[in-house]
Amino acid sequence: MQKSLVIVESPAKAKTINKYLGQKYIVKSSIGHIRDLFNSKYKNKKNLKKPIKKIKNTILQSDKKNIFFKTMGINPYQNWKAEYYILPGKEKIISELKNIAKKVDHIYLATDLDREGEAIAWHLKEVIGGDSSKFSRVIFNEITKHAIENAFKNKGQINMHRVQAQQARRFMDRIVGYMISPLLWRKISRGLSAGRVQSVAVRIITERENIIKNFIPEEYWKLNVTLFSKDKEEITMEVTHDSDKKVFLKNKKEVDSVIKKIKTSSCIVENYEKKTLYKVAPAPFITSTLQQYANFYLSFSVKKTMFLAQKLYEEGYITYMRTDSIYLSKHAIKKAREYIKNTYGNDYLPEEPNIYSNHKNSQEAHEAIRPSNVKIKNIDSDELTIDAKKLYILIWNQFIASQMKPVIYESITLTASIDRFKLKKKKKIIIFNGWNKILKEEKNIIFQTSAINIGSILLIDKINCYQFFTKPKPRFNEGSLVRELEKKGIGRPSTYASITSKIQEKGYVKIKQNKFYAEKMGEILTIRLKKSFSNLIDYNFTARMEKTLDKIAENKIIWKNVLDSFFKDFSRQLEKAKKKPEEGGMEPNTIVPTSLNCPICSKKMGIKNATTGVFLSCLGYYPRSKKSCKKTINLIPLSDFDINNINIEKDLSLNKCNICNMIMDTYFINKNLKLHICVNNPSCLGYKVEKGIFQSPDYLSKIIKCEKCHDDMIFKIGPFGKFFTCTNNTCKNTRKILPNGKISDPKLEPIPFPELLCKKSNAWFVLREGVSGIFFAANTFPKSRETRSPFIEELVRFQHLLPEKIHYLSSGPVIDNNGNKTIVCFNKKNQQHYIASKKEGKFTGWSAIFINKKWHIIDK
Template identity: 75%
Template sequence: MQKSLVIVESPAKAKTINQYLGQKYIVKSSIGHVRDLLCGKSKNKEKSKKSVNKIKKNILKSDEKNILIQQIGIDPYHNWKAEYYILPGKEKIISELKKIANEVDRIYLATDLDREGEAIAWHLKEVIGGDSSKFRRVVFNEITKRSIEKAFQNTGHINMNRVHAQQARRFMDRIVGYMISPLLWQKISRGLSAGRVQSVAVRIIAERENIIKNFIPEEYWKLNVSLYSKNKKEITMDVTHNHNKIFRPINRKEVDFSIEKIKKSLCIVHNYEKQILYRRAPAPFITSTLQQSASLRLGFSVKKTMFLAQKLYEEGYITYIRTDSNYLSKHAIERVRTYIKNFYGEDYLPQEPNIYSNREHSQEAHEAIRPSDVRIKDITSGKLNADAKKLYMLIWNQCIASQMTSVKYQSITITVLSDTFKLKKNEKIVLFNGWTSILKEEKNIITEFPILNIGSVLRINKIVCNQNFTKPTPRFSEASLVRELEKKGIGRPSTYASITSKIQEKGYAKIKKNKFYAEKMGEILTVRLKKSFNNLIDYNFTARMEQKLDQVAENKIAWKNVLNSFFKDFSQQLEQAKKSPEEGGMEPNIIVLTSIDCPVCSKKMGIKTAITGVFLSCSGYNSEPKARCKKTINLISLRDFDEKEKKDKKHVSLELVNQCHICNMAMDSYFIHQNLKLHICVNNPSCIGYKLEKGIFKSPTYLSKIIKCEKCHDNMTLKTGPFGKFFICINNTCKNTRKILSNGEISDPKLTPIPFPELLCKKSNAWFVLREGISGIFFAANTFPKSRETRSPLVEELVRFKHLLPEKINHLSSAPIIDNKGNKTIVCFNKKTKEHYIASKKEGKFTDWSAIFINKKWCVFNK
């Protein structure tokens, strides 16, 4: 029997596809990419963080072109010749694929249908080698029997134009990362890097941060008038105009004067308009709108959303997840319309299907994200967790709603005149709920409204005035940042998750209470790149580059021409940036000296910014090695730990407290100790403005405590790292750490791993160790990371080994080992309350039974 080899990217995808293909097919997974651009001299060298940093350091030391080419695997000076190497750990996979490839008559490359998937297919073909006529490209939008059978009936060849588009993006990103980073290390701080798209995202966040810091609130007032109609129906209206100009009083005196005038005047109905309007159903999800909705409705991060969506796709529940097309196939629309007709009725089914146009820069002719089978409303599979099922319902609801009738409502606008003032009221009455029967809206829905005659007089019940202050544009959330990137044409569906993750990992921005805050280094980096590499982080340039890559994929322009044009401009800017500031080069990250004396050597301390944040460093550090002073002083940002104090003072004039005397910009405030605060100009180090404030200040909670290490009982000292401030044991042999939480409290000590050699793993010869993570305690294989087997502890296991448990979790051993129906109980964790509780499972699914430890006893709950 002749057999064929099918290669996909993930094992889960391979397992699902294998269910639909017959015995003639051997389905194997490449587990993602199999090779990458050469990184360093050795082709088999693992790209660890240390080795990459070493490469960047070598580039910094030498200007020779051949050194650069050896280090980054690309030769931009000789027609972009590239050198690839097999990724570490993939040798065995490649060897197996080669062996099977020699034994079959056909090889199907069934990687994902986007450019990244196309590139993986090409790399697989290159490393497997052999007769090229044996290879066929297979693409499908969903992992269903119908879709897969159709795909295998319409096979094709690798689209090299799309591969070249992916290579062009990869080459540009490699050039930017490896050629700018050494310059940033030399001019600003070690450990920095720049990214072609990530740096633009940092700029968006940093510029918003700058607007917020320099924003000065302005006072304004609002007037609401409660009126009674003839039939004693109450109507509350806004005072919108005075003398036909927008009414916006700025002080109480003006408000009181307006109130008195309205009280003495008649309120006469001037206009009463009714209008029938329709609100069309929203389009089905594309990648960005799914990420935004999952963030707003479910509280998921972009990274989590894409992880769960990938699982849903691989299990065959939804279509491909990286798309910017609103298109739905004819087959899908027919199924959705049939479902609506059967379960909601004819009234909810439009006469013709709803068709949605794609965005201006839509990349691919893919479908929108939808359920593979709309008849599956609830997922019962035990392979997917509760969050994945919530995400599926979000996708299912959006898809069904997109093909339903519009919401019909009556819009009523009332205008009332009172002396020189105009009062207005806008209201909507829903006449038919349409698609909102699925996508529920939180707004209050009214069903009736009083009918008023023009010229009728309304009686004043009461007038309410409210003082307000203008607010700056809000900070970006992950969802709104993705929306902003999409609006500007920056990035593509496959890149949004990596963009939001990388800018946090690099320490240029952080998320606090679901909002992005620009770190000081992110702000400095943005200013330097904007000046020296204006094209690199220019919104229009980056968007145009995305369009050029789209044109490469469509075979409209040559990919190497795009690279040559980019590299020519980039090289010129790089050479200019290397020069001294006097010659127009990149401005260095200087230390700004203060009047504060070093407590060790009495030299002046200076304000310094590094990847770890802002701190005071002794100016004696630059002395000869023998006389070098390494003293530093931590600066605690009041933005992070004194928010309550800021709210209390939010209406205090900023120019009196936090305005730079040199450039008139806002100042960042830092806590040094209980008697000293430091205000630093937001333009630091370009501006040397700073101000010391003396007094008696309340210190952050963690500074008022002496922290003892729970392991060796030595003292712990405060340090700052890429992920914020933390305490570390002064004992170098211990190195125990405790992080500082967002509320300023110190995290509880983590549980010391407890070996359970009697409890054996199922997937290997290892045994379990009880560990503690962000989701509470869990069992993990003692051979981690070789074996990654983990699971939740059964209560009966903790009872059995009660003597091993520390006091912190000893109460778990007193929990019920079975529920009221005899099902075994397991330990669970509530992330909101940060407490463990007990639940039970039957056939792999949670039951309605649970128990919580309250007042030193277990309380049982049944839903």
């Protein structure tokens, strides 16, 4: 009997699909993409052609272009000819797929239903080769028996227009990344790169950063008057208007003037209004709203949310997670309505289903993100983590709530007047909780109050005034950044996670307390790109390009024509940017000299910007000279600290640049020196040195002793943050600085446990300490890379070997309440060890933490 081959992207998806397909099908996974455009970092891999090693000086300019574009994998001058290569490590997978493909009757490409999935299906078909009629494309929005059977009944072919849209996006991103990076390295700093969409995201954050930096708080006051009705009911009202103008009290003097007039006048009720308001149920999740809600309610990063959603989809619990459509199938709505009726009753079920309209730019005819089976409210599976289960509950709640009746409010507005001033009191109370029954579990509230007649007099009891200061727009978090990108039409569901993660990885922005902060290099890059490549980070241009890609997918325009137009404009701007600044080229990232002397050679120090941050560098440094001075001094941004614990100057003129009158960024050099640098640095040479005694973290000028060689350790800043490093070049010991500002404890010296043997080799274990706490590793590392967590029973047995730092772990529970063995775990957030138990390799949910010299059990 002939069989058919079904190819999906992930092993988990293959495993789930396998449950629903019969013996006629062989389900295999490609494990993501199998090939990509040529990449120079793969040049030494066996599966790639040898790159050209030398280029003769006599080579023609056209040939040089061909050689350059050969390293890029695409050639705009040869009708966008592309060179694809098998990704390293995928040779074995492809070989297996080819062998199976020869033996089967038919091949089904069941990759994801977005453009990326369509492109993977096309690449698989191209690599496997053979008769085209042997291949079919099947897509399903959820991994359920019903959806899969329906997909195989309605098999189709690869949609090449969607593949071309994906290729167009990929080609443009490759052009920008490969062609602009050498310019940025030469003009600004090594290691920089630009992205067609990522650079726009950085611009959004840096522009918000500038708004916050330049914001000057304005004082304002509010007045509340507490009154009594004739029935002695207490009512607090706010003074809102002076005649017909809205009240804005700027200072205490104006407040006192209003209070004086109010005290001598009577308060008369002008209006008492009741309204019934309906708040309709929220739409089910799409990719962007899921990311926003998960960030707000669960504190998940966008990347983590998509990783967990992918797992839920592959295990068959939710529909496809990359979608911008809020459409729901009739089958899904029917099941939701049945659940609502049976669980909550007809009071919560609308007469007709709630239907939601898609956004006009919604690109795919997918469903919204919803549970595959509404009967599963809580997942009972060891295959998924606790966080994945939390995300599922969030999705389930939103979907069920979307099909429930509105929340009904009663809105009461009371208006009164004193002299020429108007007072208002607003109250909104829930009288039917509707869909809030699911999302907030609020109880129905019956509002009872005595009616207040119009024209009645209220007696003044007391007047309270409150001082406030205006605040700037808040910083973006990952959720609100995704919302802003979506609002501006930038990016698509499949790109949000990569956008938010890449801009952090590149060091252009950082996240602190779940908020985005623009780094100096991100600001410089944005300014330079905005001037030299206006289209590249223009909001409207980027949004229009997204719509253009949609038109390619819909076969409304030719993809290569779009690429030609983009490349022509980009090349023109690139050539201009290469020129000298006086000729209109990109401005370089120059070092700004200061009056500070180098402590080594006494030459002047200069302000330098790099991907690692802002620092002082000796002007006596010459890159090609071994004898030149290499002294650098760290500059610590004031924004790195809790501003409530730092004395910040109230005199704003101190932080204004003398040259361009812009605000200045403040940095600590040490406890006695601050450096104020113009935000326009390095374009502006303005800076100020401030001397004094400043409240700053102890580690700023602290020198500690190395626990290994006993030499001094000094403070440094590197690509991965702040740390202390040993001054002894042969020692290389480091100790990082924790988020709370404390210096981490010295790492444990490796402790041999020769009695504990490895399972995968003849080695024995050594107890080591890493970024994830203590662990056992083979003594023959790196020959054997076997590692595992220590069992508590092992620490009890060998507690005489444990140093004082971790000796408390040997006093922990050896087994949990059900007799499962316990192991040592580590919480990266608070940098503390704890104990957990496992059963058959899966965490049970039982754990214990050490607080106040005592173990506390947490059993979920």
